[in-house]
Amino acid sequence: MSTVQSPTLSTADILAIAQSDATQRYDNLERYRIEIFRDEDGWHVEYEIQQPKDPKVRVAGGGPHYVIDPVDGRITSKKYYQ
Amino acid sequence: MDLISARRLMEHPTVKAAFEAAWADSFAEDEVLRHEEGGWIILENASGMLTIRRELPGTRNSITFHYPDLDSSLSALAIYHTHPTPPELGEIPDPSPADRSISREWKLTSFVIAESAIFIINPLGTVSSGEVR
DSSP states (O other): OOOOOOOOOOHHHHHHHHHHHHHHHOSOGGGEEEEEEEETTEEEEEEEEOOOSSTTEEEEEOOEEEEEOTTTOOEEEEEEOO | OOHHHHHHHHHSHHHHHHHHHHHHHTTTTOTTTOOOOEEEEEEETTTOOEEEEEOOOOOSSEEEEEOOOOOTTEEEEEEEEEOOSOGGGTBOOSOOHHHHHHHHHHTOEEEEEOSSEEEEEOTTSOBOOOEEO
16 A cells, blocks of 8 residues: 655745745845755754855844745744844 | 853943943834944953943844954953844844854854843853843
8 A cells, every 4th residue: 555645845935935934024135045954843944144254254143044844834933033 | 251250241330331322222112223233342451441342233133243453452352232123023032143153253252132131152152041131
């Protein structure tokens, strides 16, 4: 007997879900580096401040971190860092 | 700087005044004007006197630090900045991963001033539980 697996969303879909929420909370998302990885609890999408090349200049700050369900695209956890 | 020294530094009148000024200038209660403020705590080595160097105002969720060019009579002790967005708006007051990595990279103590607590990040990037403001 075969089992039927639920289709999972693509990484593009996951990014779009995160981006849709992030743009409502953060002004300029171009300043962020986006990390996306799959963990046991779902897709993690984490926006981290992109640091200047000059090692004597650093930006303190934060972006949103999400955990997103791989099947239905629901955001199961979000943290808005500042 | 260890945690006890950092807590003692927080109680210094110059530092307390700097933290209060930064918080006031952050307009935490104004949805439009709210932004991060911060600066440097500088030690005059010979006298032991502390001075403050402010950075330019930041955005709602970031502030840029420029490592100061200091002569040998001065030492950079710590940096500080505010997290003015209240938790009830969904943003968490705790230091961000970038906040912690700056302390690690520059081997500096950092203070993060939030609405009801001041977090201390040690030079290893570890955050102490928030000190009540």
